[in-house]
Amino acid sequence: MFQLGDTIYVEDSAQPDCTLEAWKFIDGHRTGTIAKVLEAELPTGKNIQCAVDFGAEFSGGHYCNGAVKERSAQWITSQHLSLCFEASREVQTVPNIEFNT
Secondary structure (H helix, E strand, O other): OOOOOOOOEOOOHHHOOHHHOOOOHHOOOEEEEEEEEEEEEEEEEEEEEEEEEOOOOOOOOOOOOOOOOOOOEEEEHHHHHHOOOOHHHOOOOOOOOOOOO
16 A cells, blocks of 8 residues: 555556546656545445646646645556655665674
């Protein structure tokens, strides 16, 4: 599941979720950030819609129920999104400690 602020990549399969005008922009700007997540239980299973903010106004862009600036986002089903892990998560590692034995 995505978290608010995650950087994501929009897959080609997302095209049916978008209007033609919106897809023209998204096709050239494949990464965005998650601004809002809506979950619904449907007869076909769980459906998770994500408001993906592209950071700039574009023709066909949405306001996404107030989650973003006017015309700068698009609702996309989560199955069409991939997490850009390095840009979204912070990983802390344990330093390599040598013990004198």
